[in-house]
Amino acid sequence: MIKIIICDDQAVIRDGLEMLLSLEKDFQVVGCAQDGQEALELTAQKSPDLVLMDLKMPGMNGIEATRQIRVKFPQVKVLVLTTYDDDEWIFDAIRAGALGYLLKDTPRQKLVEAIRGTAEGKSFVDPGVAGKLLQQVAGHQPQPASLLTQNLTERELDVLRLLAKGMTNADIAAQLHLSEGTVRNHVSAILDKLGVTDRTQAAVIAIQHGLGN
Numbered sequence: 001m002i003k004i005i006i007c008d009d010q011a012v013i014r015d016g017l018e019m020l021l022s023l024e025k026d027f028q029v030v031g032c033a034q035d036g037q038e039a040l041e042l043t044a045q046k047s048p049d050l051v052l053m054d055l056k057m058p059g060m061n062g063i064e065a066t067r068q069i070r071v072k073f074p075q076v077k078v079l080v081l082t083t084y085d086d087d088e089w090i091f092d093a094i095r096a097g098a099l100g101y102l103l104k105d106t107p108r109q110k111l112v113e114a115i116r117g118t119a120e121g122k123s124f125v126d127p128g129v130a131g132k133l134l135q136q137v138a139g140h141q142p143q144p145a146s147l148l149t150q151n152l153t154e155r156e157l158d159v160l161r162l163l164a165k166g167m168t169n170a171d172i173a174a175q176l177h178l179s180e181g182t183v184r185n186h187v188s189a190i191l192d193k194l195g196v197t198d199r200t201q202a203a204v205i206a207i208q209h210g211l212g213n
Contacts, residue, residue, distance in 0.1 A: 001026055001027075001028050002026055002027050002028065002049050002050060002115065002116065002119045003028050003030045003046065003047070003048040003049045003050070004021060004027055004028065004029050004030065004048055004049070004050050004051070004052060004115065005029075005030060005031045005032070005033060005039060005042050005043060005046060005048045005050075005051045005052070006018060006021075006029060006031075006032045006033070006051075006052050007032075007033040007034075007035070007036065007038070007039035007051055007052065007053045007054055007057075007062065007065065008032075008033075008034070008052075008054040008057070008081075009034050009035060009054060009057040009058060011034070013054075013104075014032045014034070017029075017052065017081075018032060020108060020111075021112075021115070024112055026116070027112075027115070030042075030046040030048055031045070031046050031048070034057070035057045035058060035059040035060055035065075036057060036059065036060030036061055036062055036064055036065025036068075037059055037060040037065070039051055039053065039062075039065050039069070040060070040065055040068055040069060040072075043069055043072075043073055043076055044072075044073070047073075047076075048076060049076065049077065049119050050076065050077045050078070050079060050115060050118055050119050051065075051066075051069060051076060051077070051078050051079070052079055052081050052115070053065065053066055053078050053079065053080050053081065053082075053098065054080075054081060054082050055080060055082040055084055055089055055093060056082070056084060056089075062080065062082070062093070063089075063092045063093055063096050064096075066078045066080070066093060066096040066097055066098050067096040067097060069097075070096065070097030071097075077099050077118050077119055077121070078096075078097060078098045078099060079098065079099060079100045079102065079114060079115060079118045079124065080093050080098045080100065080101045080102065081102050081103075081104060081106070081111070082101075082102075082103065082104065083103065083104050090129050094200060099118045099121070099122070099123050099124070099198060099200070100114055100117075100118050100123055100124035100125060101124075101125050101126060101129055102114055102124065102125075102126045103126045103129070106126060117168075121198065122198075122199060123198050123199040123200040123203075125166055125200065127166055151193045151194075152190065152193060155176075155186060156186055156189060156190050156193070157211070158176055159172055159176070159183060159186040159187060159190060160190055160202065160203075160206045160211060161206065161211050162175055162176070163187065163190070163199055163202060163203055163206065164202075164203040164206035164207055164211055166203070169183045169184055169187065187199065187202075190202055
């Protein structure tokens with residue numbers, strides 16, 4: 001069972017999400033918060049697996065709430081669900097520790113998949129904002145790709161290129177004609193060799209080295 005806290009300043013959004021997520025047998029909404037401070041307090045009380053976080057809210061916004069949750073409760077995952085696709089919002093949310101960034105027009109099934117995946121530690125970034133995020137974090141001066149090729153095998157580089165495009169393990173498996181298990185093993189090896197903990201950070205490094213085009 002995945003225990004979820006919903007944080008959004010609009011009651012109609014909170015209620016709608018709670019109703020939608022309650023339809024999933026493996027989801028349990030354990031609390032709803034109207035701002036970041038309340039989300040922080042509920043996280044302390046309810047010990048959720050995941051917080052579904054809006055960003056622009058009165059009082060403590062979602063970025064600060066994400067930062068504090070990740071510091072105080074590092075086992076709790078944060079998945080952003082917002083209407084804002086501005087570069088700075090995206091960049092700050094990921095830097096604060098959010099594992100994923102989705103827009104509120106995300107189809108229901110994609111949201112459900114993202115929640116399940118994020119609870120397992122995977123990263124989900126809306127395709128509409130992935131390019132902005134990666135280019136923003138990567139900066140304007142790509143580093144030589146040779147720095148990566150010294151550590152990664154050719155197959156791992158293939159996987160990393162597709163990972164940098166926001167592809168899921170299933171997508172990568174289909175593209176490279178591999179099993180999902182093999183892709184998972186490659187991703188784990190890539191994260192270990194790059195010294196990072198999640199797919200988003202690995203994708204940023206790929207972009208920095210010119211592998212995301």
